[in-house]
Structures are given as C-alpha cells and as structure tokens.
Amino acid sequence: MLVLLQELMADDLRRVRAPSGARLFRQGDAARGLFLLKVGKVRLLRHTSDGNEVILHTARPGESLAEASLFAEHYHCEAVALEDSVAMLAPKERLHALLRTHPQAAELLFARLARQVRELRTQLELRNIRRAEERLLAALRLRADANGAVTIGDTWKDLAAELGLTQEALYRALSRLERQGAIIRPATRTVLLRS
Amino acid sequence: MLVLLQELMADDLRRVRAPSGARLFRQGDAARGLFLLKVGKVRLLRHTSDGNEVILHTARPGESLAEASLFAEHYHCEAVALEDSVAMLAPKERLHALLRTHPQAAELLFARLARQVRELRTQLELRNIRRAEERLLAALRLRADANGAVTIGDTWKDLAAELGLTQEALYRALSRLERQGAIIRPATRTVLLRS
DNA sequence: CGTCACATTGATGCCTCTCAAAGCTTGTGG
DNA sequence: CCACAAGCTTTGAGAGGCATCAATGTGACG
Numbered sequence: 252m253l254v255l256l257q258e259l260m261a262d263d264l265r266r267v268r269a270p271s272g273a274r275l276f277r278q279g280d281a282a283r284g285l286f287l288l289k290v291g292k293v294r295l296l297r298h299t300s301d302g303n304e305v306i307l308h309t310a311r312p313g314e315s316l317a318e319a320s321l322f323a324e325h326y327h328c329e330a331v332a333l334e335d336s337v338a339m340l341a342p343k344e345r346l347h348a349l350l351r352t353h354p355q356a357a358e359l360l361f362a363r364l365a366r367q368v369r370e371l372r373t374q375l376e377l378r379n380i381r382r383a384e385e386r387l388l389a390a391l392r393l394r395a396d397a398n399g400a401v402t403i404g405d406t407w408k409d410l411a412a413e414l415g416l417t418q419e420a421l422y423r424a425l426s427r428l429e430r431q432g433a434i435i436r437p438a439t440r441t442v443l444l445r446s
Numbered sequence: 447m448l449v450l451l452q453e454l455m456a457d458d459l460r461r462v463r464a465p466s467g468a469r470l471f472r473q474g475d476a477a478r479g480l481f482l483l484k485v486g487k488v489r490l491l492r493h494t495s496d497g498n499e500v501i502l503h504t505a506r507p508g509e510s511l512a513e514a515s516l517f518a519e520h521y522h523c524e525a526v527a528l529e530d531s532v533a534m535l536a537p538k539e540r541l542h543a544l545l546r547t548h549p550q551a552a553e554l555l556f557a558r559l560a561r562q563v564r565e566l567r568t569q570l571e572l573r574n575i576r577r578a579e580e581r582l583l584a585a586l587r588l589r590a591d592a593n594g595a596v597t598i599g600d601t602w603k604d605l606a607a608e609l610g611l612t613q614e615a616l617y618r619a620l621s622r623l624e625r626q627g628a629i630i631r632p633a634t635r636t637v638l639l640r641s
Numbered sequence: 642c643g644t645c646a647c648a649t650t651g652a653t654g655c656c657t658c659t660c661a662a663a664g665c666t667t668g669t670g671g
Numbered sequence: 672c673c674a675c676a677a678g679c680t681t682t683g684a685g686a687g688g689c690a691t692c693a694a695t696g697t698g699a700c701g
Contacts, residue, residue: 297567297571307567307570307571318560318563319560319561319563319564319567320560321556321560322556322557322560322561323560323564327564327567328567347553350549350552350553350556351549351550351553352549354545354546354547354549354552355546357545357549357552357553357556358542358545358546358552360556361516361517361545361552361555361556361559362517364556364559364560364563365513365514365515365516365517365518365559366514366517367563368513368514368559368562368563368566369514369518369522371563371566371567371570372492372502372514372522372523372566374570375502375566375569375570375573376492376502378570378573378610379610415573415574
C-alpha cells in the first residue's frame with residue numbers, strides 16, 4: 252500500500268527527515284497530512300493533563316501515521332522519532348483528491364484503518380485483564396508465531412508501557428511465568444510459550 | 447452518512463430486528479457486513495480467555511457497527527442488544543462495490559473510521575491514568591458540555607466498566623470528587639464540573 | 642573502559658478489588 | 672394501587688497486588 256500510494260502520489264510526496272529525538276508533529280499542530288514511514292522508528296504519544304505521557308503506538312518502516320488526522324484540523328498526538336527516521340508526507344488535500352479518483356487506493360487505506368481499529372480494541376481488551384501475569388501472557392500469546400515463540404521488537408520496558416504496567420511489574424510477571432513453567436526464556440528478548 | 451448509505455444501498459439493505467438480549471452477531475461468526483443502528487441500544491463486547499467480558503462500545507441510533515469487519519472474515523466481537531433494537535444490514539460485498547463506485551460514500555465511511563480510531567486512542571489514554579478519581583475526572587471532562595455539565599446516558603455502572611473500574615471504585619471516586627469540591631451532583635446521573 | 646539505559650530483585654505503602662450488606666429506583670403483575 | 676422483584680446505588684471491612692523508591696547487575700556503544 253505504501254508502494255501504491257507512492258506510485259500514485261509520486262509528485263506530491265515530500266520527504267521528511269527526523270533525527271532521533273525530533274518530532275514529526277506535535278499535539279495540536281495543524282494537520283498537514285499522512286506520514287508514511289520509510290526508515291527508522293517513530294512513536295506516537297499523547298500528553299495527559301497530569302504531565303504523564305501515553306504511548307499510543309510505535310510505528311516501523313512500512314507503516315503510516317496519523318491516518319485519523321486526515322479528517323481532523325489538528326494532530327491529536329505527538330510523533331517522536333526514536334531513531335533517525337525518514338518519512339514521506341502525503342498532503343491532506345492531495346490524499347482527499349486521490350480518494351475520490353482512485354477507489355483502489357481508498358480501499359487500501361480503508362482496510363488499514365479498519366485493522367487499526369481492531370488492534371486498538373485488542374489493546375483495550377488487554378487492559379481489562381487486571382493481573383499483570385495474565386495480561387502479559389495474553390499479550391505474548393497475541394504476538395506468538397506458530398511455534399509459540401515471541402521475540403519483542405522493542406525492549407521489555409516498552410512492552411510494559413504498552414500494557415500499562417511499570418517495568419518492575421512486568422519483570423516480576425515474567426519471572427513468575429517462567430517459574431510457573433508457562434514460558435521459557437532462551438534469550439533476553441525472546442520467550443517460548445508452553446501452553 | 448446513515449442517510450446517504452441508505453439512499454445508495456436502498457435495495458441491498460436488510461432490516462434486522464433484535465429484541466433486548468438478542469445478539470446481532472457473535473464473536474467468530476462469519477462477517478456478513480456492516481450494521482446501521484436505527485432504533486435501540488447495542489453493546490459491542492468481547493470475551494476474554496478468563497471468562498470476563500470487555501465492553502468495547504455502546505452504540506446508539508445513527509451509529510454503525512463493525513466497520514472493521516468489512517475487511518475481516520469473521521466478527522471479532524459480539525453485538526448484544528440492550529434494548530429492543532432495529533438495525534440495517536449492509537452486506538459486505540455490496541459495500542465494497544459501493545466504495546469503488548461512490549467515492550463520496552467512501553469518504554464518509556473513512557471519516558467515520560478515523561473518528562473511531564481517535565476515540566479508541568482516547569479511551570486507551572484514559573486507562574493509563576491509574577488513580578480512579580483522576581481517571582473518572584478526565585472521562586467526565588471529555589464528556590462535559592460548555593457549561594461543565596455531564597449527563598451520562600447509561601448508568602454509572604456502565605461507565606465504570608468502560609473505564610475499567612468496578613462499580614464500587616467508581617462510586618467511591620465520585621463521592622471523593624464531590625467531597626473535594628471538584629464536582630457537584632444535582633441529579634443521579636448528572637454532574638457539574640467545578641474547575 | 643566509562644557511561645548510559647535497560648534488566649532484575651527487594652521492601653514498603655497505597656489503592657483497588659472482592660465480598661458483604663443495606664438503601665433506593667424502576668417496573669411489573671395481581 | 673400496592674407489593675414484590677430485580678437491578679442500580681451506596682458504604683463498610685479486609686486482603687492482595689501493583690506502584691514506588693531503592694539498589695545492583697548487565698549489556699551496548701563510543
């Protein structure tokens with residue numbers, strides 16, 4: 252889909268570079284358009300009134316960011332580059348035009364948004380599991396491949412934030428699961444599920 | 447948008463009636479299409495492995511349900527009628543055809559999905575507020591009108607579930623906020639925010 | 642080879658869940 | 672019109688679990 256959009260919008264895409272730590276956009280900025288991440292890692296987060304921040308998503312190459320703000324005046328979250336990143340900016344108006352003239356592209360974007368909705372609901376569902384062990388196990392199960400192996404892309408600390416736990420709580424849950432025999436940890440960032 | 451879809455798909459829409467307690471679809475059912483709620487109240491929920499259920503959304507007349515499953519083989523949640531309800535079913539294939547032939551309809555559906563993404567992210571953000579008082583206050587602020595008045599449509603119990611709290615925790619949070627002077631409760635289901 | 646961030650484990654306190662019970666509202670049927 | 676039932680509302684007491692603070696180990700990277 253990234254490819255299709257790039258072909259269709261070749262002339263309208265603008266390359267944006269964000270060194271590690273830089274922001275593609277901030278909460279409240281006027282929505283310029285959709286970002287397609289080509290290189291790096293970008294985190295979407297939101298600031299709460301009490302000064303904490305909430306990780307909404309961590310995007311990797313091939314993903315698009317801020318689809319939702321295509322129909323909003325302002326960005327409702329902040330995009331921080333975690334590594335030196337390169338993205339393509341697809342201006343809002345051009346994308347709207349494209350949606351009208353290229354149903355194929357519209358359908359792809361639509362499917363992508365639909366998937367996001369499902370993922371968000373899943374994440375919300377995980378939060379309803381109160382016990383740290385169970386929440387973590389459920390999250391690991393969702394990420395496991397056919398062999399029951401999970402290799403986390405980020406750090407455990409990041410996963411903790413995504414699950415709404417402190418890192419300490421997550422580490423304790425990990426070791427408890429291991430002690431119970433529910434998981435095995437062959438490497439630092441890999442676990443095997445023992446159903 | 448409901449209206450537009452109804453005009454464009456008049457011949458393809460099928461009226462579905464669900465008495466209170468009945469299910470429009472269950473988790474795992476083959477995805478038939480999109481539901482447009484005309485009358486009643488329908489709750490989307492998902493069952494967790496430990497037997498609990500998670501409220502994903504409570505839809506009211508004018509809303510559409512299960513947009514995300516337009517691109518999925520199966521429904522990933524369950525839709526229960528809380529009151530006697532009437533919905534229109536827009537079959538998946540017909541909608542796909544419509545998306546290709548009527549960009550206007552596509553754009554509307556797109557905007558709707560985008561809004562859902564934002565709402566879900568907001569809900570997720572609320573969950574990151576640990577303290578019940580603060581989470582509730584944030585939720586109330588999001589629902590307040592210009593005067594700072596909030597009238598909940600459902601029961602407090604329902605709001606508790608939506609916020610990931612037990613009803614007891616929510617009631618205690620309410621009375622604490624009232625004691626602190628942060629809110630006033632003129633009626634059972636209405637609060638005034640005193641910023 | 643020093644620094645920095647992640648990883649790991651310990652101790653303590655607070656907060657929410659859980660169980661329990663009683664008051665209150667709403668609706669229903671006799 | 673009353674009485675009863677069912678579900679929501681409200682408050683209490685106790686326990687368990689996670690956050691918090693703290694300290695040390697470990698790995699990566701310049």
